[in-house]
Amino acid sequence: MNKIVRYGLIGAMAAWSAATTARPLTPEDLVQFNRLGGSSLTADGSLLVYAQSETDLEENARQGDLWLLDLGEPGSAPERWRPSADADESAPVFAADGQSIFYLSDAGGSSQVWRAPLSEGDAVQVTDVKADVAGFRVAPAGDRIAIWFDEAPECAETSCPDAEAADDAGSGRSYDEIFVRHWGSWNDGTQSRLVTFPMADGVISGDGAVVSRPFNGNVPSRPFGGGEEIAWHPSGASLFFALRESGPGEPLSTDLDIYRVAADGSGAPELLTGGNDALDSLPTPSPDGRYLAYVAMERPGYESDRKVLHLRDLITGETRALTRNWDRSVAGIAWSSDLQSLYLVAQDGLDTPVFRYALAAGAIERVSGAGSIGSVAPQPDGSLLVAMTSALAPSDLFRIEADGTVRQLTNVNGARLSEIDMPTRESFAFEGADGETVQGQIFRPAGLADDARAPVALFVHGGPQGSFSNSWSYRWNPAAMAARGYAVVTIDFHGSTGYGQAFTDSINNDWGGKPLHDLQLGLDAVLEAHPWMDGERVCALGASYGGYMMNWIAGNWPDRFDCLVNHAGLFDLRPFYYATEELWFPEWDFGGPYYEREDAYERWNPVNHVENWRTPMLVIHGERDFRIPYSQSLAAFTALQRQGIASRLLIFPDENHWVNSPRNSLQWHRAVYEWVARWTGPDATSVE
Numbered sequence: 001m002n003k004i005v006r007y008g009l010i011g012a013m014a015a016w017s018a019a020t021t022a023r024p025l026t027p028e029d030l031v032q033f034n035r036l037g038g039s040s041l042t043a044d045g046s047l048l049v050y051a052q053s054e055t056d057l058e059e060n061a062r063q064g065d066l067w068l069l070d071l072g073e074p075g076s077a078p079e080r081w082r083p084s085a086d087a088d089e090s091a092p093v094f095a096a097d098g099q100s101i102f103y104l105s106d107a108g109g110s111s112q113v114w115r116a117p118l119s120e121g122d123a124v125q126v127t128d129v130k131a132d133v134a135g136f137r138v139a140p141a142g143d144r145i146a147i148w149f150d151e152a153p154e155c156a157e158t159s160c161p162d163a164e165a166a167d168d169a170g171s172g173r174s175y176d177e178i179f180v181r182h183w184g185s186w187n188d189g190t191q192s193r194l195v196t197f198p199m200a201d202g203v204i205s206g207d208g209a210v211v212s213r214p215f216n217g218n219v220p221s222r223p224f225g226g227g228e229e230i231a232w233h234p235s236g237a238s239l240f241f242a243l244r245e246s247g248p249g250e251p252l253s254t255d256l257d258i259y260r261v262a263a264d265g266s267g268a269p270e271l272l273t274g275g276n277d278a279l280d281s282l283p284t285p286s287p288d289g290r291y292l293a294y295v296a297m298e299r300p301g302y303e304s305d306r307k308v309l310h311l312r313d314l315i316t317g318e319t320r321a322l323t324r325n326w327d328r329s330v331a332g333i334a335w336s337s338d339l340q341s342l343y344l345v346a347q348d349g350l351d352t353p354v355f356r357y358a359l360a361a362g363a364i365e366r367v368s369g370a371g372s373i374g375s376v377a378p379q380p381d382g383s384l385l386v387a388m389t390s391a392l393a394p395s396d397l398f399r400i401e402a403d404g405t406v407r408q409l410t411n412v413n414g415a416r417l418s419e420i421d422m423p424t425r426e427s428f429a430f431e432g433a434d435g436e437t438v439q440g441q442i443f444r445p446a447g448l449a450d451d452a453r454a455p456v457a458l459f460v461h462g463g464p465q466g467s468f469s470n471s472w473s474y475r476w477n478p479a480a481m482a483a484r485g486y487a488v489v490t491i492d493f494h495g496s497t498g499y500g501q502a503f504t505d506s507i508n509n510d511w512g513g514k515p516l517h518d519l520q521l522g523l524d525a526v527l528e529a530h531p532w533m534d535g536e537r538v539c540a541l542g543a544s545y546g547g548y549m550m551n552w553i554a555g556n557w558p559d560r561f562d563c564l565v566n567h568a569g570l571f572d573l574r575p576f577y578y579a580t581e582e583l584w585f586p587e588w589d590f591g592g593p594y595y596e597r598e599d600a601y602e603r604w605n606p607v608n609h610v611e612n613w614r615t616p617m618l619v620i621h622g623e624r625d626f627r628i629p630y631s632q633s634l635a636a637f638t639a640l641q642r643q644g645i646a647s648r649l650l651i652f653p654d655e656n657h658w659v660n661s662p663r664n665s666l667q668w669h670r671a672v673y674e675w676v677a678r679w680t681g682p683d684a685t686s687v688e
Contacts (some may be wrong), residue, residue, distance in 0.1 A: 209265025555609025
């Protein structure tokens with residue numbers, strides 16, 4: 001048996017005050033937890049505003065409001081700021097003088113930017129374009145605003161009314177080049193455009209300028225790009241944005257480039273990163289306007305390449321790679337107020353902490369402890385405002401003081417969490433494939449008796465270049481499964497992120513090799529080290545690549561598990577290649593297109609092993625999933641049914657690669673828990 005070589009107990013990130021008669025975490029809790037949104041501090045750090053969304057199960061929707069917290073008054077409680085039952089509000093930002101707040105609201109019938117004074121006074125609508133505003137950035141002096149929204153490329157104005165279809169028009173869509181659909185939506189002929197307006201008295205004036213013109217592309221990038229790809233120069237005279245050119249090559253390209261453009265659109269955008277054909281993003285100018293920090297990948301077409309911190313002198317054009325010798329991938333950048341350091345967010349093993357990069361010495365030190373940082377905002381006093389989460393606690397805002405002291409500022413789910421008895425979390429490491437160290441986590445059910453044995457749920461993450469890290473999830477939540485009485489095991493197999501680029505790269509052309517070996521060795525290791533786990537009652541669960549692994553396990557490790565749960569898993573790599581949208585993903589991982597690399601795809605193709613299948617499987621998919629089309633799950637279900645294997649298919653017609661709506665999320669969790677309990681419970685029947 002493979003021995004565990006290291007493990008340590010890690011409790012919840014925050015010191016929640018659990019009641020003595022606490023109850024287990026439920027799917028209803030997961031769905032109804034409040035969710036933290038964007039936040040902003042006044043320049044003096046005395047006032048905090050943040051967005052928080054709440055779930056209405058009856059309406060099957062989430063409603064966002066803004067909250068204000070006086071940090072200068074010890075013991076003060078946050079208050080809902082300008083509540084509105086009929087409007088959804090988000091993305092708050094203090095004006096430079098700290099006397100008013102800009103935010104997004106649909107109070108006027110569409111999503112627009114609004115502004116309201118902190119004191120008495122009416123809120124005013126800042127923007128009034130003919131589209132839903134997705135986001136905004138206010139210029140440092142408050143005299144201009146940049147907004148982005150979807151619009152038809154041929155619209156010559158700032159924005160245009162929706163075109164009306166002819167009375168005899170059919171419903172068909174026609175295309176002349178690929179990328180006809182992306183992630184969860186069909187290409188509707190619009191692009192996300194970046195527009196700037198001057199502001200007078202806090203509202204826009206004039207016609208505005210489409211500063212992302214004349215490019216054919218989305219600013220920010222679709223489907224997940226946002227304000228992190230757009231930044232004002234401190235002078236307010238220009239701004240930076242990242243863009244990937246659209247066209248027939250877009251499904252093969254990871255080449256985001258950074259541009260600088262005059263704030264009034266008076267000149268053509270200047271390309272700053274044209275020498276790199278891979279990703280360049282996260283433009284972050286220094287407070288004095290001299291430098292631009294950003295991240296860059298080196299290998300075109302590889303979405304999981306390492307992001308290296310770069311620094312460009314905006315006067316001389318000289319560019320330096322600062323973290324090429326640091327084997328971590330930078331996910332966030334922020335300047336210190338004294339310009340001596342850059343704060344970097346990067347995954348490091350199971351955690352995603354903040355690091356400080358000292359510019360003079362080139363030294364990197366870790367600033368935060370266990371848990372995962374989602375955003376970091378340095379303050380003038382040397383402290384950091386961070387959004388932080390862990391596997392046992394949803395996101396809240398914290399302040400990391402200059403001396404390292406951590407102070408929790410918000411407790412958006414405190415009341416509900418005080419009722420819940422969370423499991424304990426333990427990290428571990430073992431000798432995995434090729435003798436290399438592999439890490440994972442164990443979640444032990446709260447209140448499990450010393451002499452009791454718990455059935456086991458093995459969670460397999462997606463990506464495949466991903467991680468089941470020490471962070472909160474509203475979909476695949478180990479704590480929620482542990483609350484049902486299961487020992488939950490996660491393993492960051494070869495290909496996972498946070499352990500160096502070579503470890504991440506090791507899954508390329510090896511989808512069913514080292515990762516499967518790691519899962520086998522890791523499961524054996526934890527079962528041997530923890531007698532309270534019942535190795536005779538074990539189910540495996542996964543989504544995306546994790547779902548692929550369920551199909552691969554079914555044919556290549558068929559006698560180990562009592563059941564499998566396969567969400568949006570790849571079943572047959574040939575039709576997957578020809579139907580997915582981001583072709584750079586399979587072409588990198590398998591070394592080229594299917595018609596040139598058939599042997600590589602077929603070597604790791606689950607469909608080639610269906611004759612070995614015999615494990616009961618729950619198969620789940622969303623019809624709007626264009627990353628992995630739902631026909632992959634239909635095919636897996638057919639393979640199960642035709643062979644007489646116990647199986648169930650759950651299809652969501654209104655979901656994409658994920659399950660997002662509150663009611664669907666409840667249905668998903670109930671179906672998964674019911675399926676696992678059916679095959680691991682006391683009355684479960686074995687499958688020969």
